Amino acid sequence: MTIHFYNTLKRTKETFKPIDATRVRMYVCGPTVYDYAHIGNARPVVVFDVLYRLLRETYGEDHVVYVRNITDVDDKIINRAAESGETIGAITQRTEQAFLADMGALGAMPPDHQPRATEHIPGMITMIGKLIAAGHAYEAEGHVLFNVASYRAYGELSGRNRDEMIAGARVEVAPYKNDPADFVLWKPSTPDQPGWESPWGRGRPGWHIECSVMSEKHLGPTFDIHGGGQDLIFPHHENEIAQSTCAHGGAKFVNYWLHNGYLMAEGEKMSKSLGNFYTVHDLLKEFPGEAIRLALLKTHYRQPLDFRKVGIADAKKELDEFYLALRNAGDVKADVPDHPPVAVIAALSDDLNTPKAIAHLFELKTRLNVARDAGEKALLKGELLLAGDVLGLLGQSPDVWLRGAGHVGGLSDADIDALVGQRIQARAAKDFATSDRIRDELAAQGIILEDGAGTTAWRRQ
């Protein structure tokens, strides 16, 4: 199946041609670990997780390399440590672990490599040295700055030219810059700030250089796909291109740039003062991670997404339907085909059209519910499971999902089973008053009963 992506670099949809189909390489900008990930941080993680799954399906599981960095040196982290008194190491370790746990709860596979910035300082110093030697960077007052004028194609990704950028600049230009457009590769640290010895004195890296160095280490000077949020197009990705291209003697850095759209919450930009700042950590206390994942994937990745709690509730209800269909087909063993249904792969291959892929999942679900023939049911069940898998959905046991694993308080499973047993006896005796009373009691506690042929299934709402 031919894959097409909207390439930010070309501002158009293009056919995807990997450099090496036996080693397709993708890099996605990861978190700065100073606080819990919010839902806006989760969108690229989930979206590019689907991309990773699609590429693994298309090119083979062992033929895709996915790198996502961990930024563990940054002024936001330094500031957070100064405010809270917690050490930088404690903050970054704790936050990184929370990030991995939260993203795991959203069904995101771990990337093949998750390099940390602080473990690549020597590589950054080497690359900065190369840039200076080649005339693409210069030292000034303990800083090393990238010489933007030395890279003709600067602005190619974001579609700006230098004059516009300078004219529109809102920020005062630092005095040590030769040119207002220049950006920092290395900056000096005070004794109380984290720093590393370098040819330019004790200091720390600028924001952009880490991605250039870590992508080079794991993926080489030129690779296939670089992803991230649209907010990173400028300056971060523009600067990565400039650094990497110039450090590699002009070799192309990345062939396909993919950017996910902005995210709002409850109709407004997320902010702590508005009370709509949703961390994944908090949302997971209220909703299953899979429902959050589906809520994110119901919108195409390049569209703006207004994330709402009612949207997660909708997604949860939809997942209930899928798991009900799977549970109701529990009498047959899934006949899992070698590949997901063509319609699903076709949708995802068209610039990751997850909403369209999900529509096909609904179609499979209906066909499964309608099917009577055991062989057909088994095949449809297998197709639905595999189609869900490429989206990172429907991987749980239906009973675990429907009975609400991890629920707290209320009736235990055994309590419910006992009441359901009593009700079955009452129904057998045509004692519908008792039968209905038990059902009402359970319903009051959020337990829904479904009478089937000779059995009664239950689920938590």
Added chain:
RNA sequence: GGCGCGGUGGCGGAGUGGCUACGCAGCGGCCUGCAAAGCCGUGUACACCGGUUCAAAUCCGGUCCGCGCCUCCA
């Protein structure tokens, strides 16, 4: 000011010159002891104003509204 993105039925959300998207909710029916689940049916939507066209939500021009970025801070 510059660059860019978006406005689709009650809600979410694809699509894109003519053919049902899909889902949730609602309504009607089938099934059921009654429900639940499921199935079937049901909605003449594409911000506004012009233009092009046999035909536009889809192309062109303009207007309004919302959002983002514009360099050491995402």
